[in-house]
């Protein structure tokens with residue numbers, strides 16, 4: 430089954446208003462955050478609030494995840510144990526740097542009694558993680574999603590946030606290669622300027638063109654544009670149907686559709702487009 434993850438919204442775990450509001454935001458997924466958006470003194474209360482929210486069953490069709498604090502921090506063990514017990518769809522672990530860490534996290538989730546449906550989402554956001562992305566993505570069947578942490582990457586690379594993201598393209602591509610080789614999903618990083626609709630759309634289009642399954646978001650206003658950008662357009666769906674029909678009625682290994690050569694590999698891509706379209710339509 431295809432899990433649709435066009436729009437995955439972070440929300441600060443200490444913000445009760447946001448936790449409530451999320452129940453009506455049309456995002457595909459939620460990351461209830463205990464890491465960067467929560468001040469140290471607020472972390473214990475936020476842990477309780479997000480675990481209660483995740484196990485409440487009040488977020489409908491949305492994929493609900495909890496982002497714990499990273500390995501080695503004073504909060505990590507308690508976060509992971511509480512999140513495992515709450516049984517969300519995923520536990521998001523920031524700053525995962527190696528396959529050995531993935532295996533340790535999976536073991537800890539199992540020890541803490543995480544239900545089978547709770548998958549591991551690993552964030553890659555350091556140079557070490559990018560070099561190890563292939564091993565990280567393939568380390569365990571429990572790992573379902575790779576999440577780009579582009580703010581941390583920019584920081585670690587001493588790079589700058591620029592339109593077009595040239596300084597990040599190598600890292601984004603290496604992580605994508607790793608996810609595709611391992612057959613797991615991959616989400617693009619966040620766009621920090623919540624008022625820049627044009628820049629956000631351009632970055633969504635770039636992520637979609639590169640092959641990302643969806644984008645992580647920080648503001649409700651980014652949800653609908655991301656849903657649109659990461660869904661096959663009406664034209665893409667019509668072309669997918671037309672291409673399959675043209676190939677099937679040609680009855681040979683090669684044909685043309687709209688003057689372009691098509692082979693079985695194009696049919697496979699068209700079928701994937703239709704599968705995603707159907708999965709989105711089924712969301713209602």
Ligand SMILES: CC(C)(COP(=O)(O)OP(=O)(O)OC[C@H]1O[C@@H](n2cnc3c(N)ncnc32)[C@H](O)[C@@H]1OP(=O)(O)O)[C@@H](O)C(=O)NCCC(=O)NCCSC(=O)C[C@H](O)C(=O)O
Pocket residue numbers: 438439440441446447448450451462465466523554577578579580581582618619623647648649
């Ligand atoms: C970025 C924000 C701080 C902006 O907040 P604010 O100025 O309050 O926004 P608005 O006034 O426009 O908010 C309008 C209403 O929407 C609600 N809201 C805002 N953001 C969210 C959200 N993320 N989820 C749910 N609801 C949200 C407000 O409460 C307002 O509601 P109402 O009162 O009814 O009008 C803020 O958007 C924010 O905190 N965003 C999330 C920040 C976050 O989670 N950061 C951590 C993750 S990003 C990261 O770490 C990535 C990675 O690790 C990396 O390295 O890149």
Ligand SMILES: [Mg+2]
Pocket residue numbers: 465523554578579580581
């Ligand atoms: Mg980060």
